[in-house]
Amino acid sequence: MQNEVKAKLVAFEQGGFRGDYSVGLAETYKLLVRNLPQKDATQEAGVYNIIGASAWRYRMASDIWEVKSLLGEALGLRCNACLCCDTSVDELQAMGKAQVNILLGNEGLAAAQYLEEKFGTPYVYAVPYGYSGTVSFLEQVGAAVGKASEPIVLMRIKMKEKGMSMLSMFAMMGGNKPRQAAVKGDYDLVQGVSTFLAQADITVTHKMCAHSLKAITEPAADVEAYAEEGEWLQEIRELRDKLLFADDVALTQADASNMKVLISAPFMNGVVATHLPFMGEKGADFLLEQIQGYYQK
Template sequence: KKIFNIIGASMGSYRAASDVWELQNLMREAFGYEMHTCLCYETSVDEIGDIGTAEINLVMRQEGLPAAEVLKNKFDMPFVVSAPYGYAATLAWLEEVGKILGQLPDVKMCARLRLKAQNTASLKMYAMMMGRKKTPQAAVIGEYDLVKGLSAFLRSVGIDVKYKLCSHSLKSIVEPELDIRYISVEKEKIDILKKLQKTLVLADDVSHRLCDSSNVVLRVSAPFIDGAQIATHLPLLGEKGTDFLLETIEAYYQTLA
């Protein structure tokens, strides 16, 4: 039927609606597939009732794994776990999905993503040059899968992610990366943020308020208190999300020049 489900779209996540929108764009352009059921965002009882008719489940967050396992056991539905951040990661994600569907992603789309990924390599070279003066560094704060994905992308463009801070306990995470930490004592987290200098800080508004003006900040997680979340077409993941993130990264590099 050329339909898929999304599982783990938490509406408590920042830009969740836009991320779902971007996943739909990727699946439509790459494979000609349309979304059927999305848990838990704008989903009807009827869509949940026949959720087993889709061909594949796209699991955005680890919290969606139990549901994906149930659907796999009951309906023999395969699933892919991860939310792709960065051009190369998006391309790899599409190729993984394509293997399950038995269909190659759209050739022109793949060529476009490869070219964009190659162009970002210049940022890594620029970072190496800047390292003689000031090593580009970042702090990422948010939900586990967001921190993991964004940190990997930042490393690919030459930024050392000095702090990877999860906003929730790691108890439910399967084999969490060792350098992603959950700090239960708020004072320790505050002390880290107040000491940051000339750092790219991808976090929530509360964390940003603790950083001084030498840092470049971008809101990527909740809570958000210094503005509204209105747009549903400004993702953080996928191709369009990477386009957006790179604008802030470019601006950050300029502050180190």
């Protein structure tokens, strides 16, 4: 039908029920980067693309806003295309001009590898959760573009990380009560948030991935995916006195003794905020406030 329409047609072969949404996302990203970027694009210093920013994720628009703000402030970089949240065909066609591609989700890995092969564009796969994760993210992006981050930005974030030592005071106030958490969501979110919780001396007893691990290269052994919905529902219903980061369905099913934080999809109501991220410095601020509230509970 290509000769009969003005639009460019891209055949997608992942219909039906052959896989979960993470497989569909990965295939979509690959198809887009194989079909839309123009070959004659000239690389521009200071330009990047974001890959793996799925609109399915809760508050992804806020996370993108935070990532763009950080990269602008710390490294003076500018975003071209954001695959696939708030972007255009023109921006996708110009993806070849980026100096670096930034992955915010494992589903975009194959697409980033293809762009590296086609345009020679390096990619950084470092999802910035927590303070140390954000510093590492900025350092890796800086290394890819040959620039050092603004010292004042790194210092500000590192000072906040040092401030986490105050959590020990809250721990003493709670006596010997064990501090435990459970996290349910996409793989990168589960890993990133769990790492930040561990830095706050909270043991993550359940790392629950909301999709299959088929597309994950060497997934962490303690992250679990579930073949049947009833399996994770049973585990959620058995949780007691934990800090629970999860989706609306899981939070509804969890016992009232848990401190509940909505952090992933599915969610019942539409997302209003575009400035309240989970990633980056501001995201770590939010997560730390939830941790402090849990310690005081």
